[in-house]
Amino acid sequence: MSTAVETREPVTGTDAGPARTRLLTDVRLAGGVLAQAWPIETFIAVNPLGGFEDLPFDQAVSRAGEVLGARGTLDESLFRRAHEEGRINSEELLAATRRRVPAAVAADPVLIGGQPVAADELILSDLLNGEPAPAPVRAERMLSELLSPGIAAEVDAQAAKWTSAFLDGGQAGWTMPGREDGFHAAWRDLAARDRTVPKAVRESLRQIPERSDDTALWALERLGIETVDQRAYVRAHLTRMPGWAAHVRWRGEHGSAIDLVSWVAMRLAYEAGLLEDELGRSSGWSTEFQAAGTGSAPAVAPDLRAARVAAEVAPASEPSASELAGISSLLEQLPVSERGLVWLDAYETHYRNRLLHNLESASAGPAERPAAQIVCCIDARSEGLRRHFEKTGPYETLGFAGFFAVAISYQSLAGGAPDSLCPVLLEPSNQITEIPAGGAEALAERQLAGQRALAGAEDSFHSAEADLATPFVLAETTGWAAGPLAAAKTLFAGSYGSTRARFTRSAAPPAPTVMTVEQAFTFEERTMFAEVALTMMGLTGPFGRLVILSGHGSTTENNPYEAALDCGACGGNRGAPNARTAAAILNGREVREHLVGKGIEIPDDTWFVAAEHDTAVDTVTVLDRHLIPESHVEELSHVERDLVTAGSALSAERSRLLPGARSGLSPADAARHVRGRSTDWAQVFPEWGLAGNAAFIVGPRSMTRGVDLGRRTFLHSYEAAIDTGGEALETILTAPMVVAQWINCQYYFSTVDPVNFGAGSKTVHNVVGGVGVLAGHGGDLQLGLPWQSVADGNRLIHEPMRLLTLVQAPLERIDMLIERNTVLQELFGNGWVALAARGSADEQWMRHTHHGWKAWNDQEEAK
Amino acid sequence: MKSRSDLSQMARIEVVVSGADAPAVREIFKATGATGFTSVSGVSGLGHGGYHQGRLLFNDQATLEMLITVVPAEKVDALVAGLRPLLDESSGVMFLSDTFVSRPDYFT
Numbered sequence: 001m002s003t004a005v006e007t008r009e010p011v012t013g014t015d016a017g018p019a020r021t022r023l024l025t026d027v028r029l030a031g032g033v034l035a036q037a038w039p040i041e042t043f044i045a046v047n048p049l050g051g052f053e054d055l056p057f058d059q060a061v062s063r064a065g066e067v068l069g070a071r072g073t074l075d076e077s078l079f080r081r082a083h084e085e086g087r088i089n090s091e092e093l094l095a096a097t098r099r100r101v102p103a104a105v106a107a108d109p110v111l112i113g114g115q116p117v118a119a120d121e122l123i124l125s126d127l128l129n130g131e132p133a134p135a136p137v138r139a140e141r142m143l144s145e146l147l148s149p150g151i152a153a154e155v156d157a158q159a160a161k162w163t164s165a166f167l168d169g170g171q172a173g174w175t176m177p178g179r180e181d182g183f184h185a186a187w188r189d190l191a192a193r194d195r196t197v198p199k200a201v202r203e204s205l206r207q208i209p210e211r212s213d214d215t216a217l218w219a220l221e222r223l224g225i226e227t228v229d230q231r232a233y234v235r236a237h238l239t240r241m242p243g244w245a246a247h248v249r250w251r252g253e254h255g256s257a258i259d260l261v262s263w264v265a266m267r268l269a270y271e272a273g274l275l276e277d278e279l280g281r282s283s284g285w286s287t288e289f290q291a292a293g294t295g296s297a298p299a300v301a302p303d304l305r306a307a308r309v310a311a312e313v314a315p316a317s318e319p320s321a322s323e324l325a326g327i328s329s330l331l332e333q334l335p336v337s338e339r340g341l342v343w344l345d346a347y348e349t350h351y352r353n354r355l356l357h358n359l360e361s362a363s364a365g366p367a368e369r370p371a372a373q374i375v376c377c378i379d380a381r382s383e384g385l386r387r388h389f390e391k392t393g394p395y396e397t398l399g400f401a402g403f404f405a406v407a408i409s410y411q412s413l414a415g416g417a418p419d420s421l422c423p424v425l426l427e428p429s430n431q432i433t434e435i436p437a438g439g440a441e442a443l444a445e446r447q448l449a450g451q452r453a454l455a456g457a458e459d460s461f462h463s464a465e466a467d468l469a470t471p472f473v474l475a476e477t478t479g480w481a482a483g484p485l486a487a488a489k490t491l492f493a494g495s496y497g498s499t500r501a502r503f504t505r506s507a508a509p510p511a512p513t514v515m516t517v518e519q520a521f522t523f524e525e526r527t528m529f530a531e532v533a534l535t536m537m538g539l540t541g542p543f544g545r546l547v548i549l550s551g552h553g554s555t556t557e558n559n560p561y562e563a564a565l566d567c568g569a570c571g572g573n574r575g576a577p578n579a580r581t582a583a584a585i586l587n588g589r590e591v592r593e594h595l596v597g598k599g600i601e602i603p604d605d606t607w608f609v610a611a612e613h614d615t616a617v618d619t620v621t622v623l624d625r626h627l628i629p630e631s632h633v634e635e636l637s638h639v640e641r642d643l644v645t646a647g648s649a650l651s652a653e654r655s656r657l658l659p660g661a662r663s664g665l666s667p668a669d670a671a672r673h674v675r676g677r678s679t680d681w682a683q684v685f686p687e688w689g690l691a692g693n694a695a696f697i698v699g700p701r702s703m704t705r706g707v708d709l710g711r712r713t714f715l716h717s718y719e720a721a722i723d724t725g726g727e728a729l730e731t732i733l734t735a736p737m738v739v740a741q742w743i744n745c746q747y748y749f750s751t752v753d754p755v756n757f758g759a760g761s762k763t764v765h766n767v768v769g770g771v772g773v774l775a776g777h778g779g780d781l782q783l784g785l786p787w788q789s790v791a792d793g794n795r796l797i798h799e800p801m802r803l804l805t806l807v808q809a810p811l812e813r814i815d816m817l818i819e820r821n822t823v824l825q826e827l828f829g830n831g832w833v834a835l836a837a838r839g840s841a842d843e844q845w846m847r848h849t850h851h852g853w854k855a856w857n858d859q860e861e862a863k
Numbered sequence: 864m865k866s867r868s869d870l871s872q873m874a875r876i877e878v879v880v881s882g883a884d885a886p887a888v889r890e891i892f893k894a895t896g897a898t899g900f901t902s903v904s905g906v907s908g909l910g911h912g913g914y915h916q917g918r919l920l921f922n923d924q925a926t927l928e929m930l931i932t933v934v935p936a937e938k939v940d941a942l943v944a945g946l947r948p949l950l951d952e953s954s955g956v957m958f959l960s961d962t963f964v965s966r967p968d969y970f971t
Contacts, residue, residue, distance in 0.1 A: 021945030029952055073877055231948075253886060405921070532920065540919045695936050727920075735921035820916040822881070822954065823925040 014067055019227075020213045026231035027216070027260050030238055033067050035757070035783050036244035040772045042572040043522040043563040044424050045690075047745035048757045048784060057802070057831035058341055065337075068239050069138030070756035072749075073340030074800055076132055079347065083128065088346045090124060096345035096803045097334065098124055104333035110326045112310050113317025119330055122309055129312045129342070131305050133336045135296035138430025140236040142287055143223060144271050156241055158270050159263070160198070162187050162779055163244050167251070167771050168257055183258035184212035187266055197274070204273035212262035219268035222276070222529075226290065233289060237267045242756075243781030247771060302328040348801045348834070351694055355709075355804070356422045356836075356845055356856060363706040370396035370641045372546040374611075374620075375403030375537065375717075377567060378736055379552060379617045380693045384653060386713040388646035393828055395642070396544065397701060398537050399715035401736045402551050402569040404582035405533040408432045408520070412577075413444060413513055419568045420630055421578050423739050428549050432581055434513045438625055441512035496679060512626040515577065517584040527594040533582065535730045538700060538719030538745050542759065543606040546635055548618055549583050551575025552613040554689075557695045558681035561759075561786060565615065565689050568739055576612040580623055587627075607632050614680040616687045618647035618654070618671065620741040647671065655713075658684050659792045684762045684788045691790055691798040693747060696740045696833075698732055698807030702841065714740045720809040729809055730817045733824055737805060744803040750785035751800040758784040807837040811846060811853055818848075871967035874939045877931045878946060879906065880955035885928040888955075890943035892932050898970055900932040912954055933962055933970050 017229035020826065035048035047053065049486030051070075061072020082088050097120070098105045104123060109116035144151035165176040178186035182712045189303035191197075192205045216234075225233045238245040238260070245260065252259025300556035306327040310319045318325070334342065374389060375398045376382035386397035407422035413434045420428045436444035451507075521529070534540055539547075548800050554565035565573035570578055584592060586608040595602060609632075611624040620643045622628075628636060648667035655670040657662040665673055677683050696714040697704060705713060716732050723729055759765070759782035765773040774782045790798040807814060814837055818824045827833040828848055837855055845856035872888050882904065883945050905918030906927045919926050934942065940960065946957055964970060 018941045018944035021894055021941045022948065024891060024894055025945045025948045028890075029948065032952075406920075423921065425924050427923065695955075716867070730916070731920045734925055738922060738925070801937050820914045821919075821925065822912065823917065823922070 007840075010455045018763060019217055023213050023216055023230065024261065025263060027234050030231050030235035031245065031260050032247045033235060034238060034246040034249055037243070037250050037252070037772070037781075037783055038424070038572065039247075039770055040560050040767070041559060041563055041770065042419075044572050045498075045564065045568055045743040045746035045785075047742050048749045049745065050742075053826050053830065053832060055830060058338070061341075062337070063167070066139045067235065068242065068756055069136050071136055071340075071753040073344050074752045076340060076343065078796070079340070079343035082347065088343070090349055091554050092346040093127055093342070094120055094124060096342045096349060097127070099345060101333045104330060107330055107333075110330055110837075111321070111323050112314040112319050112327070115314065115317065121311060122327060122330060125312045126305065126309050126334070127339055127362075129308065130331075130339070131300045131308050131336070131706050133339060134300065135821055137298055140232055140239065141289075142240060142271060143231075144234045144275055145236075145240070146289075147213055148276065148278055150273065151278060152240070153389055154197075154274055155267055155270045156780075157778070158191075159267050160244065160780070161552060162191070162266060163248065163258075163263065164768055164771075165436060167247075168769060173597055178467070181257075182262070184215065184262040184265065188215075191266075191269075198268075198275040198277050201270070201273040204276060208269050212259075212265045213480045216265035216268055216707070218267065218317075219272040222272040223268065229289060231665075234264050234268075237271075237288075241780045242820055243772070246783055254455050282644055294711070302332060305331055305336065340481050345803070347799070348804070351801060352804050352834070352836075353801070355695060355713075356806075358707050358709075359369075359703060359806075361707060361740075362495075362702060362704050364702045365390070365396050366394040369542045370394055370544045372548065372635070373395075373398060374548040374550055375400050375404075375539070375545045376550050377552050377569060378696075379567065379569075379615075379713045380690050380711050380714055380739065382550075382613065383715055384650045385613060385618065385620070385646060385707050385709065386715070387706075388649040388653075389643060390454075390705065391649075392642035398539055398717040400533065400537040401739070402567040402575040402578065404549060404551070404575075404578045405529055405536070406430065406432075406578050406581045406585070408578065408581060410577045412730060414448065419571070419573050419801070421573050421575070423569050423734060424571055424739065426597060430525070432577065433516045434522045434577070435516060437512040440512045440708060443509070444513065447508050447511045454486055454504065456509055490509055498675070498679075499590060500679070500756060503701075509570060510623075514627070514853070515581050515584055516653075517581055517588075520581075521585065521822045523590065526588060526591050529582075530591050531598050531600065532549075532728075532731075533586075534595075535722060536731060537715070537717040538721075538722060540722055541599045543602050545603075545605050545633060546607055546609055547577040547586075548609045548611050548620075548639070549586075550611040550613045551577075551579035552615055552766060553794075554616045554687060555614050555678050556616055556686040557679050557683070559686060559763065561774055561789065562763075564686060564785065564789070567734070568743055574612065576610070576623055577611065579610040583610040583624070584627075595678055609636065609848065614678075615689075617674050618650045619644070620647065631652050647699070654687070657688060657797065663842030668816070684786075688797055689789055690747060692802045693740075693744055693803075694799065695804040695806060697806045698729070698737075699806070703808055718807075718809070720813070723809075726809075726813045726817055729813065730821070730823075731809070733805075733817060734808075734821055737803075737829075737833070738823065741803050741827060745832070746785060747790060747798050748800040748802065751790045751796060752785050754790075756785075758782075758790070761788040762786045762788050802831070803833045805833050805835050805846070808840065809837060810839050811837055814848075865883035867963055870963035872938050873933045873962050873964050873967065873970055875931065875933050875960050876939075876946070876953060877929060877958040877960075878950075879908075879927055880950070880953060881929050881930045882926050883924040884949065884953050884955060887949055888928055888946065889929050891942060891949070892930070894945065894971070895934065895938050895941045897932045897934050897938070897942075900971060901928055902931075902964070903929045910954075910956070932966055933964060935967075935971055 034052040037044040037048060038044045049060050049064055052063055064070050064072055077312045078659045093664055107119040110122060132500045142152055144155060166179060176186055178189050188208055196568045209218055235606045246261045248258055249260050303324060306324045307388050310327055377388055378401055384398060389395055389399055392755055400705060406427045407429045408426035408430045409418040409419050411418040411433045423430050447491045505681050553565050557560050566572055567575040592602045608630060609628060611620050612623060613620050620638060648671040651670035651674045652665055652667045655665045659674055676847060677686050692712040694712045698716045698718045700719055716736055718732060760775045764775050767773050775782055818828060827836045838845050846853040847856050870897045880888055881882050907915055908915030948958055
């Protein structure tokens, strides 16, 4: 508790005085502990601890434990189970301990019952059997949490009520009056008349100022929170409902009429009013508030810890008090709160050693001009498709960020609001529109009319469901069909899905369309894009006659998390428009002529084909068929046939892990099975997405070809020899790798702490339109991935490990890039991402450490 | 050419922060009533943290941005009250200096 007192000066006028700007910054900084949270329809995987990335990973998870009450590593019981199952062995565990606390492992033996016991034996016993680490507890708490928990719950309930009312995406029959004036004004007007709060509180709410920042300052004053503590106090409010707070922050940053200042002002005003009503004005309140880091964290009693280890190691002995003190002194070198980090190190090391071992069996691809090339997204799911496709013929496969380097704002033929199809690290730079192909205007009009009719019918049905009067009529008129239809959707999901797709195609037959590439991009932009994209992925020749650029998306039913399965590099959207745009640019004659001057000669007979990989059903659909030259049609049909073979094999491989799939499915049966899952509206495991992701590999396919990487690695193609200045590698490490790290952290934290960082079970989710999901009917908004994205019951499907980045490039080039990019210094230097590299295939893997590059096999070296 | 006595004295604030922090700076500028600002993205340079790369091809958030505004002296306290705690928590820097303008109505 601070003793310094800063006086808030009176605030007047429309421009902010120092108190207002200080509050503005304090609220923003307090919000820095929250996860970034996009609306669920464009779910973007992020590091929930992104606000802590300037800290070493160990410190970040410790700080998150204090501030959020969240766990940063897997529960020890799960690590111990992994040890029992052989996923981690004792040697790996001891090696990890040695890296963390070398002096402890090398310490002199300790006496138990007069007999010496080796230090490493005691430490190992503590790791395997010691008293469990207590769960972290959120240390910064609101006054009402400390003084009257019922008031804290009431503040939360009011906050959830008004926030969901204000942000309702048109789902509710009642619209919050005054929304057009902004959240603070609308709430201020209604709250003072809200009879769900006591009369005295309503009286208090009538006094709140017009401006939201003034309301927050007014309430902080009434609560007795000093200016020096206001950031921590606001943080206590935000971390009480981190889901809603994170979403409100996103809204505020995207021009909405609600922001964190107005949201926290509402909470503070309720808290002040309710506390005053229940407890009366008390000058002593503020002494109750304590900022994080000033209290004591939950801990295991040292005596208890030592006795437990002694009983395990020497059950027949009766250790003396001094012997227990000796054990305790040794064990204290590895605090209970840090044991999880040792386990994590061992868990990661086991996987990483095996990965590098497996890479030794990689083989080169076709030596001559390949029959065809396919460029897939770096997404870990592409690895399976590429591996199976390469088995079907002399094909070459490459990996590149799925937005294909075109950061576009895209409007489809159907119109509507454009989508930003690029990583969220970027703003779209070019507006692409889908228009009818020449001569296809009438067909396009028919498609649009069909789509409008289908959408209108669906809207009418759902409106009738929601209306007060029509449900009875609806039941009379459509009930006879709705029941059997629902049964068919459930029992015959596959047949229902294909029938519906046929019906949709019949009602709105797709018309040939093109992208407005030449209008959207200048010639210079197109040539720059082409050169950058081809150089970044190392595709400068030889080119096949067909080069397929495959974006990806995932087709699922009744799945609020659909965007989480789409392309992260395309902002949580399907990647087909980017593939079509990139192919159109690379097929341009003038662009190719320009590239010759840059040393990239694309043969005249090479055609870039746009396609889309549906990761739910393992199919690759060729797009823009009407643009494909007749000379390439037959070859393309062969490639498509092989893609079907590869997709079915991939379905069989994936089915082995999909809950409910019969074991031993043939490729054909597996293909049918995944099609059924994809259209099953009751399926909570449509696919496993990026579960299992653990590594990001940058280099030529010869590093990985022929190796089963288990769909766990992001693969970015790269040829160091054609990137002598390092620009391509710099781009790969500062953009695609950052996106991969976000995805990795999203899966990691959703698994290690599903309550704080995950979204809980899908089975109790209620969707709040345009916002996210609630668990049940109220409470906080659920962030992160649902449990069914990372686990099947108690069985973890995702193994939570931090990303390992492997790069094949000169080490001095990598050093140069790290030196000039803070983002890389933080990710590699703070242990969020492990980095290993080798200059060429003939050299050994070197690990990047704080003390320079060390041989990978030198496992004793501190990281 | 006008002499300095014909010009109006104002305060000039330059801030260099990461692209991720730039919106916070713009928000403080706006809140204090600054009538405008200039921003230069992708700036490079050498600081106490070493050399900073300029523009990155596909990451606008990890590069440095310079934001410059000019305000009447009475608004400086509010600006500094908002900017200082922000810069205490990040690697950014702030420069405050006197400046002279010929069209004060543009800045008030």
